[in-house]
Amino acid sequence: MPIDKLDVGDEGKVAERDSEINLRELREKERLAVVLNSYEGREFIWNLLSWCKLFNSAPLDQREIVRFEGQRDVGLFVLDKCFTSAPDAYNLMQQEARARDSEEKNG
Numbered sequence: 001m002p003i004d005k006l007d008v009g010d011e012g013k014v015a016e017r018d019s020e021i022n023l024r025e026l027r028e029k030e031r032l033a034v035v036l037n038s039y040e041g042r043e044f045i046w047n048l049l050s051w052c053k054l055f056n057s058a059p060l061d062q063r064e065i066v067r068f069e070g071q072r073d074v075g076l077f078v079l080d081k082c083f084t085s086a087p088d089a090y091n092l093m094q095q096e097a098r099a100r101d102s103e104e105k106n107g
Helices: 011-036 039-051 062-085 089-106
Strands: none
Touching (some): 011 062, 039 089
16 A cells, blocks of 8 residues: 555554565565575675774765765664664674685685
């Protein structure tokens, strides 16, 4: 049901809409959990979070700040979804990334 056609005075329709939203959010969490349950999925998400520069300082060049903040905003969104879907996945991704870095350095 489109939001613009929702009669907020109709409690039944509001409850139905809330139920649809909750079901959609549950499906999203389940699908992301499937991704985070695989090594390859976690590696992909880690690389995405790295690209988003969540833990980097903002650039000094004012022209770069908008792009940086946009990337960071995407990263915060993805990170929030990860913590909601699979709370332990971030720590596991971090451990796996360290292991990959160590393997690359040691040949």
